[in-house]
Amino acid sequence: MTTRLQSRARPESLLLNMGPSHPAMHGTIRVMLELDGERILNSEVEVGYLHRGFEKTCEHRTWFNLLIYTDRLNYVSPLINNLGYVMAVEKLLGLEIPERAQWIRVLMSELSRVSDHLTCLAAMAMECGAFTAFLYKMKAREFLWDVIEQTTGARMTTSYVRVGGVRADLHPDFEAAVRRGVDETRRVLKDVRGLLDKNTIFLGRTRDIAVMTPENAVSYGWTGPCLRSTGVAYDVRRAQPYLTYDRVAFDIPVGERGDNFDRYLVRMREMEQSLRIIEQCLKPLVRTSRAPAGLEPAEAIRAARDRKPEGPVRLSPNLEGSEKDVYPEIMASAKEAVIPPKEDAYTTIEGLIAHFKHFMKGHGLRPPKGEAYCAVEGGNGELGFYIVSDGSDRPYRLHLRAPCFHIVAALEELIRGRYVADVIPTFGSMNMIGGELDR
């Protein structure tokens, strides 16, 4: 089987394969290059090595069960993926979610965005030889993931944002953790800017390399930091504010030249704005009181045989934060869409039936017939879920608009005429995420 590049190449050119497994290709992607010396005449990008049939799988899973698959799309910022899917379902259902849950979602989105940008730039810096910057950024990311882990129980595959709200309230100590994460990240950002912004080696590999014009970027459907680096100030959070983004102050940094360096700089400045949003989220989220400990579940079940036990039931530690008394603040009240509080499932027959029906085949979450497209600002740009419901317990069709799909589609054009070494920072600045691109 000859590829397009092989059949069209000049007989005297050298054909070179980068990937699918290459140390500088984060994710499995194959770039075939037609070279004249060091210069790239043509290239062909082959994707699909991480294709797992996400959309097909989702058609065969219930609305509740497929949430975990969305964690694995952009695995660096799973919370935003959860959010995108959940908001599309909520749009179909017409659900209103409580304000505290909205603020938690904003906080979690921004934490994920910062960790996403940190990962992208860390990898990009490392591939340009700046290993120190890589380690600094990875360190900052750990502090942010500590916050996420504390509340959601997982670092990456969180499944934390649920239809109707969030799974659990924030951890009681989250504020200290967030402040520490923000401070550490600020310090790292300052250090990294000092290391890279005027670094000749870094500038030499990024400045004026792989320049994208605004028109071209729009024609390729670029969104997110890559589009903004060309000077187009489109951000879903500002253009169509969702959750409480209309109540926080933040700027949208834009670039001027649309080259690799601008893509780096826009991400750096965007992280500062995200940290600003995170700090603004703290105020409405701070809560001092904590639910008192109650009966052991086994004790409560035993007591419930005679009559309804008095007082709260203690939940197992992995349900911490989803106690009945915080439930109204983190979950919508629509009974057909949300799981009842665990205490009810333990102690009342109605709660048990409601819980059972929520997970029973053919019951549970069933959005009405219709279709919805809902977009959120992901780490890479507009993350859109297009969902068609036929009224059953699983989606008829679920399509993901992956932002980096459109960005990577422009790679062939960006590296044409450049040197082989330019592929690495160009590809790094795009933040290609295999899970999201190949689905």
Place this chain on the structure above:
Amino acid sequence: MEKEIVLTALREAFPADVLETSVSLGDPVAVIRPAALAEVMTFLKKEPWNFTMLLDATCLDFPERPERFEMVYHVFALDGARRLRVKASLPGEGAAIASLTGLWKNADWLEREIFDMFGVGFPGHPDLQRLFMYDGFEGHPLRKDYPLRKRQPRLPMRPES
């Protein structure tokens, strides 16, 4: 309604080709005849509508309908962040619709993906090949009649080229 202005304009400009317009959960939707896709999209991309971005293109499969496939395009205008969904139904046999690669550059990969997953053809596409699946893959996995766990035969070893 601000969102319906573009739908009204579409109906006036293409009275025979726009079959149905509606607003679905806040998003304007226009159903058009597939033959008119290129003209409608050109009209939308130009002034004063300025739908300069093709956000997304995908396909739906309804095996029980005579017009089995439904193409779904999402276009987007940066000024005012306006969105529009354009849909067109295609027959099951030899489904094909004009390629939009001349209007938008990302239509290239989007159409390759749809061709790969649904087997819809795009006359005018410069290089219509599978995008995610490999050469030699049989069938189109996102069609409803493709079983979830279907296994594909092993491919013979490729000769050294």
